[in-house]
Amino acid sequence: MAVSRRGLLRWTGAAVVAGGAVAAGGAPAGAGPGRWARLRAHLGGELLLPGDAGYDTARLPFNSLFDHHRPAAIARCVRPEDVQRCLAEARRGRLRVAARGGGHSYAAYSTPHDGLVVDLAPMNDVELRPDGTAVIGAGARLGDVYAALAAAGRCLPLGNCPSVGIAGLTLGGGLGWVDRAFGLTCDWLRAARVVTTDSRLITVSEDREPDLFWALRGGGGGNLGVVTSFEFATAPVPEVLTVFRMRFPAGSAADVLGAWQPWSAAVPDHLSSTCVVLPDGSVDLTGCSLGPEALLLGELAHLGVAGPLEHAEVDYPTATAIMTQGHPPRNAFRASSRIADGMWDDPAAVADTVRGKDSALLIVGALGGAIDRLGPTDTAYPHRGAPTSVEVFGTVGDLPPEQVTREVDDAQSALARLIGTGTYINYLDPEQDDWAETGYRHNLRRLRAVARRYDPDGVLRFPQSVR
Numbered sequence: 398m399a400v401s402r403r404g405l406l407r408w409t410g411a412a413v414v415a416g417g418a419v420a421a422g423g424a425p426a427g428a429g430p431g432r433w434a435r436l437r438a439h440l441g442g443e444l445l446l447p448g449d450a451g452y453d454t455a456r457l458p459f460n461s462l463f464d465h466h467r468p469a470a471i472a473r474c475v476r477p478e479d480v481q482r483c484l485a486e487a488r489r490g491r492l493r494v495a496a497r498g499g500g501h502s503y504a505a506y507s508t509p510h511d512g513l514v515v516d517l518a519p520m521n522d523v524e525l526r527p528d529g530t531a532v533i534g535a536g537a538r539l540g541d542v543y544a545a546l547a548a549a550g551r552c553l554p555l556g557n558c559p560s561v562g563i564a565g566l567t568l569g570g571g572l573g574w575v576d577r578a579f580g581l582t583c584d585w586l587r588a589a590r591v592v593t594t595d596s597r598l599i600t601v602s603e604d605r606e607p608d609l610f611w612a613l614r615g616g617g618g619g620n621l622g623v624v625t626s627f628e629f630a631t632a633p634v635p636e637v638l639t640v641f642r643m644r645f646p647a648g649s650a651a652d653v654l655g656a657w658q659p660w661s662a663a664v665p666d667h668l669s670s671t672c673v674v675l676p677d678g679s680v681d682l683t684g685c686s687l688g689p690e691a692l693l694l695g696e697l698a699h700l701g702v703a704g705p706l707e708h709a710e711v712d713y714p715t716a717t718a719i720m721t722q723g724h725p726p727r728n729a730f731r732a733s734s735r736i737a738d739g740m741w742d743d744p745a746a747v748a749d750t751v752r753g754k755d756s757a758l759l760i761v762g763a764l765g766g767a768i769d770r771l772g773p774t775d776t777a778y779p780h781r782g783a784p785t786s787v788e789v790f791g792t793v794g795d796l797p798p799e800q801v802t803r804e805v806d807d808a809q810s811a812l813a814r815l816i817g818t819g820t821y822i823n824y825l826d827p828e829q830d831d832w833a834e835t836g837y838r839h840n841l842r843r844l845r846a847v848a849r850r851y852d853p854d855g856v857l858r859f860p861q862s863v864r
């Protein structure tokens with residue numbers, strides 16, 4: 398059944414609702430009024446302190462489970478010099494400090510309790526150069542980037558939620574709805590401007606500070622310095638795309654995952670897809686194929702299971718609107734992830750990891766394709782060659798947060814046994830013990846060395862930083 402754009406806008410919205418730092422050297426330092434007066438006097442942007450108008454809204458992270466984080470100050474940076482000034486002040490006063498892009502860190506690491514938020518939101522320009530490279534301010538959100546690039550007929554592979562920041566997404570890798578066709582967001586990075594913890598503003602690229610450039614591509618936000626802008630290569634927008642959704646009823650998850658897993662790995666790179674598995678065993682399969690609908694239908698004929706299909710051949714802006722909709726402005730959630738080592742042999746057991754839960758669901762995405770055109774040590778993102786990513790996501794809603802944490806933990810531990818232990822660093826779970834080894838794998842040692850070189854005193858240290 399072909400459907401209108403309005404119909405698609407309705408259905409994809411239902412599919413998914415997702416998508417304190419430590420002071421350098423130990424104890425958090427107090428916030429002397431002199432320090433803030435000094436910083437305020439030198440900032441091009443505002444400095445918000447508790448009690449200031451706007452502070453209570455500006456401090457809120459995306460994950461409202463962490464609304465109790467009350468930063469000592471929020472510096473709204475409008476230029477790289479503001480970032481340099483913030484890091485100098487943090488270093489001098491041994492303050493907790495963290496950069497904030499889109500504020501979507503799962504554990505609200507960009508909102509350090511009692512610390513200084515280096516808020517890059519005002520630095521959100523997207524400039525497209527005649528040669529097709531885009532210079533993007535580190536405070537830009539994905540919605541800004543999609544719109545500005547598409548207006549010029551260009552695109553980048555980005556994530557599924559328009560309010561996520563380009564900074565966190567890129568620094569952790571960047572999965573999205575066309576990643577099998579285009580690769581990860583970080584694969585398109587060509588250079589970045591970075592303020593190091595000794596307050597130098599440097600340009601980082603393949604030729605300049607190559608170790609840091611390697612680490613910025615998948616090493617995880619918050620670890621290495623504060624990026625003020627990114628320079629990306631871009632691609633021309635595809636002329637036509639086909640978006641689709643197939644729904645399967647309760648109890649069908651084992652069969653659907655069993656058919657989908659080999660299919661999603663065998664289809665051509667132009668096709669990316671995701672299965673959302675609910676606790677009742679129903680499945681929402683959505684995806685996007687670069688090309689006309691006949692191309693998609695030819696591939697779906699080999700899926701091996703069938704449910705009611707909705708699909709539409711659309712242009713790129715419409716596909717973007719459809720594939721990135723349905724996210725609330727904020728949400729209270731717990732989440733965790735596992736990346737498969739290879740093909741899993743017990744899809745029924747994978748589906749059972751959330752069976753009967755009150756909150757936890759699985760978001761199972763196909764990897765491979767263009768993601769694997771780079772090797773596992775080419776950038777800090779280590780999971781090249783892995784066929785699937787499984788995120789366990791639990792919305793808290795009216796449930797006790799401890800119950801949701803338990804459900805997510807149980808499913809994540811079971812998945813580690815069933816599919817492999819890899820972890821996607823952008824879905825950083827503060828409850829997960831093995832996050833560093835499984836998030837960075839063979840790249841951990843090199844990444845630690847780079848982090849220590851560029852932040853020797855641990856100015857940017859937080860509970861899950863690479864040290």
Ligand SMILES: Cc1cc2nc3c(=O)[nH]c(=O)nc-3n(C[C@H](O)[C@H](O)[C@H](O)COP(=O)(O)OP(=O)(O)OC[C@H]3O[C@@H](n4cnc5c(N)ncnc54)[C@H](O)[C@@H]3O)c2cc1C
Nearest residue numbers: 416498499500501502507556557562564565572618619624
């Ligand atoms: C609703 C939702 C949907 C999502 N969808 C996707 C998706 O489709 N694909 C995907 O791959 N991921 C997705 N994610 C995960 C997302 O990529 C990570 O949470 C990412 O870290 C968020 O980046 P941010 O800039 O919004 O967050 P922030 O909280 O601002 O930053 C995240 C981390 O990066 C650090 N940081 C921020 N800015 C900078 C900077 N300029 N320089 C250095 N460090 C910095 C912060 O200190 C923090 O540690 C989603 C998350 C949510 C909540």
